[in-house]
Amino acid sequence: MLKTSLALAIGLSSSLAVAATSLTVEDIPKIQSVLQTSISPDGDTVAFTRSVPRELYVAENGSNYSELYVVDDKGVERPFITGSVSIKSIQWSNDSKTIYFLAKLKDDKxxxxxxxxxxxxxxxxxxxxxxxxxxxxQLSPNNKQLAILAMPAADKSEKELKKLGFMAEVYELGLKDKQLFIVDLAKADLPLTPQALNVANYVSDVNWAAQGDKLLVKTQPTALIDDKYTKSQWHLFDIATNQVTMSFATEGKLDGAELSHDGRYIAILGAEDKHDPATGRLFLADTKTGEVTDWLPDFMGHIVDFEWSNKRNTLNFIANVGTQSFVASIKTGSNKYKKLIKEGQFIASNLSIADSDNKISLTDLLK
Structure with missing residues (x-):
C-alpha cells in the first residue's frame, strides 16, 4: 500500500500571496505553481520546479522563471537553484544523491x-x-546512458545564407525531424555530435524499459501540429538491433506511455477516438501480441497521469471525475481499480513513485 503522507506534504507547491478577500486582475500575474515533481528513489525527498512570474511593472517581458526546490517528507523546503533561471526535466540518480536537469546557465547558447x-x-x-x-x-535504468531528443544542428550553408539576407521562413515548409540519440552518461568538456538512431520521422517522446535493452519511442510523420494530434504512434525499439520491432495502433490524440517493470505490458494515455478533444483514456498494450485494449472502458472520468509500480504489474494513476481527483491502482488482468486516496483532498496533476513502491508524491493544484 502506498503511503500518502508525502503526497499531501508536497501540496504546498502552488501558492498565491494575496489577501483572503478577493482575487484582482493584478493578482493573476503573481500566481506561482509547480510544474514538475519527482520523488527520489529512496522516497525521502521530492524535487520540484516552481513557476515564478516576473515582477510586474519591473521586469522585462518574458516567460515565467522555473526554479528548483527540494522538500523532505516533513515538509521542510529548500531552494536549490532560484532567480532568473529556467530549470526543466528533473530526474534523480539511482542513489538519490544527484538531481539532473536541463537548462541554459551562464554563457550557454x-x-x-x-x-x-x-x-x-x-x-x-x-x-x-x-x-x-x-x-x-531519459536516464537509463542503470544510469550509464542517456536517451536524448534533439533537433538537427543548423547546416553551415544555412548560417551563411542568413548572413547574406536569406532569412525568409515559408509556413510549414522546410520542417526538420527531431531525432533520437543514445550517449554515455559521462562528463564531456566539449559538445557532442552523436549518431542518430534508426527511427523514421519526427520523434516526440521516449521511455526506457526497466531492463535497459529497449525503448518506447513516440513518432509522428512531421513536426506539424496536425500530425501530432492525429498521427502520433508509440513503437517498441530494440537497442541491440537498432530497429523498431513493434508498433501499437491507437486512434486520435496520444500522450505518454510506460513499460511495466517486466516489459510485458505498456500503459498508454490516449483518446477514445479521433473526435475526442483530449487524452484521458487508459489503454493497455501487450508487447507479445501487439494488442491494445481499453483498460477502463466504462470509466466516466479523465486519467491525468500514471506510473507503474517498480516490483509488480500494478499501475498507479490520477483520475479526475467532475471537479474532484483521486489516486488509484489497477492490476493487469483486471478492469477494477482500488482507490488509494479518495476525492476531496486535492486536485492533482503529477504523480511520482519511489523505488520501494511505498511512497508517492503528487502536485496539488489547489495548495
Missing amino acids: FTALYQIPVDGGQAQKVLSLKDTSISSY
Whole structure:
C-alpha cells in the first residue's frame, strides 16, 4: 500500500500571496505553481520546479522563471537553484544523491544537461550537443546512458545564407525531424555530435524499459501540429538491433506511455477516438501480441497521469471525475481499480513513485 503522507506534504507547491478577500486582475500575474515533481528513489525527498512570474511593472517581458526546490517528507523546503533561471526535466540518480536537469546557465547558447548534488554544491554541466539544444532526455535504468531528443544542428550553408539576407521562413515548409540519440552518461568538456538512431520521422517522446535493452519511442510523420494530434504512434525499439520491432495502433490524440517493470505490458494515455478533444483514456498494450485494449472502458472520468509500480504489474494513476481527483491502482488482468486516496483532498496533476513502491508524491493544484 502506498503511503500518502508525502503526497499531501508536497501540496504546498502552488501558492498565491494575496489577501483572503478577493482575487484582482493584478493578482493573476503573481500566481506561482509547480510544474514538475519527482520523488527520489529512496522516497525521502521530492524535487520540484516552481513557476515564478516576473515582477510586474519591473521586469522585462518574458516567460515565467522555473526554479528548483527540494522538500523532505516533513515538509521542510529548500531552494536549490532560484532567480532568473529556467530549470526543466528533473530526474534523480539511482542513489538519490544527484538531481539532473536541463537548462541554459551562464554563457550557454543551447540547452544542456546539468547535475547538482543534493547534499550541497554547485550545479555542474554534464554534457551538451554541438550547435543544438537538448529537447528532452531519459536516464537509463542503470544510469550509464542517456536517451536524448534533439533537433538537427543548423547546416553551415544555412548560417551563411542568413548572413547574406536569406532569412525568409515559408509556413510549414522546410520542417526538420527531431531525432533520437543514445550517449554515455559521462562528463564531456566539449559538445557532442552523436549518431542518430534508426527511427523514421519526427520523434516526440521516449521511455526506457526497466531492463535497459529497449525503448518506447513516440513518432509522428512531421513536426506539424496536425500530425501530432492525429498521427502520433508509440513503437517498441530494440537497442541491440537498432530497429523498431513493434508498433501499437491507437486512434486520435496520444500522450505518454510506460513499460511495466517486466516489459510485458505498456500503459498508454490516449483518446477514445479521433473526435475526442483530449487524452484521458487508459489503454493497455501487450508487447507479445501487439494488442491494445481499453483498460477502463466504462470509466466516466479523465486519467491525468500514471506510473507503474517498480516490483509488480500494478499501475498507479490520477483520475479526475467532475471537479474532484483521486489516486488509484489497477492490476493487469483486471478492469477494477482500488482507490488509494479518495476525492476531496486535492486536485492533482503529477504523480511520482519511489523505488520501494511505498511512497508517492503528487502536485496539488489547489495548495
